Amino acid sequence: MDKQSRMELRRKAGYRDLPKPQVKVQSPVYSMSFACCNCKTSNMRQFNLAPCDYPRTIECPVCKGVAVNLGRHFKPPKNSDTAQWKKVEYLIEHGFVFQKIRTIKNSYDSVPYPETLAQAKEFVIKYQQYAAEPPYIKSLKQDK
Template identity: 55%
Template structure:
């Protein structure tokens, strides 16, 4: 039986983050309902670390990355599977990041 994973979800409206356990062989929803505001809470994967709800700059950066197709999935470059690109810490770094790694972004409608 496959191991269940804790997936991080974040509501970009109210800046709420929470985890839910899923068996990835059976299901992995892209979004759930936010338990605080009832809005959409998006799946940011297993490795997402949410900032404090009061950290507006960091949540703005997360929204920016999300709007450009980045869901905090691991981005691997090079031939080794350990060559993981760190996500940007500032908005200026995020602007450069979306240009440099756009081929790794999810399709955005």
């Protein structure tokens, strides 16, 4: 008699308990990047919420200022690169929070974000219809 058969006989006789099913606790689906333009830092945060319910701003853990949710695609510049941080701040002030912009419906092609502040100014004018809704922009200016 093989081991599997012996175990089944013991379970039926009540000598062995059935193994309890393992319950997997799911972690959050996404880590979101929160950036603070005051101290030029970026932090990844996870929440046990649906991605659409993630907070738009949190308190910066470094300077206690406002850290803005820039999504999971944001790649922060180096702390010493002030020109890039000025570009990031300019885009945030105008409602661009580094979400993918797709100009063609049902397409995977997205518009690349600008490299410089001068390009960012043109980008804001060209794609202003894709900026975050006005209450989002107002809340950022009030937090500052």
